[in-house]
Amino acid sequence: MKIILTQEVENLGAAGDVVEVKDGYGRNYLIPRGFAIRWTRGAQAQADSIKAARSARAVRDEAHASELKAKLEGAPVDVKVKAGQGGRLFGAVTPADIAAALGEAAGEAIDKRTIVLGNPIKALGNHAVSVKLHDDVSAAVALNVIPV
Template sequence: MKLILTTEVSGLGAPGDVVEVKDGYGRNYLIPRSFAIRWTRGAESQIASIKKARDAREIRDLGTAKEVAGQLGALKVKLKTKAGDSGRLFGSVTTGDIADAVKAAGGPLLDRRRIEIGNPIKSTGSHKVSVKLHPEVSATLDVEVLAN
């Protein structure tokens, strides 16, 4: 089955890429979750607009990615959220919360889809978060979660 990716799928490709996948994977997973659309000659015109939007969000080159990684390494991100007396959060910290906290701390604007949280953050304290800036550059960000 030939599909056009609309969002980044790890191990498969980036938005705007035309990929060939097995029928069941495309029909039962990618298309229902809006990760991809069916490839047609008419849909091929959408590839240009998808790639244009991706380029606007994406960090352009390797040098810029390394520079942003340096900025993130030196940044102190503090995130205040509701927590109980034992330090357990009411809910968890999301990638969107982290992206907003980085922006509030004076850091660069990050796409929440580039932020990878290993284990869900459900307690106060210091946590390490990975940010994939470029296919070759990944940065580690220290996030301090405080009780509000």
């Protein structure tokens, strides 16, 4: 079955890629979860628009990603959240919250989908977060979660 990915799928491809998968994998997993759509000539135009949007969001090249990595790894980034007794948070720190804080620290927008969290952040203190800036460049960022 030929499909067009609408999101990045690990070990398969990025958004906008046209890939060939087994029928059951496409029909029972990828398409119902919104990771892909069936390939048609009309859907190919949609794939082209997905690729254009992805390239507009992406960090332009590896050299720029390396510069951004140096900015992000330079100092810990503070994220201010509401917290209750004992340092427990109301909810969790989301990738969108982290992306906003990193964007302020770096001076440019960071896409929330590039942030990789090992476990949800539900407590105050220092945490490690990985940011995938480019295919070959990832930054390990020290995150300091503090109460408002």
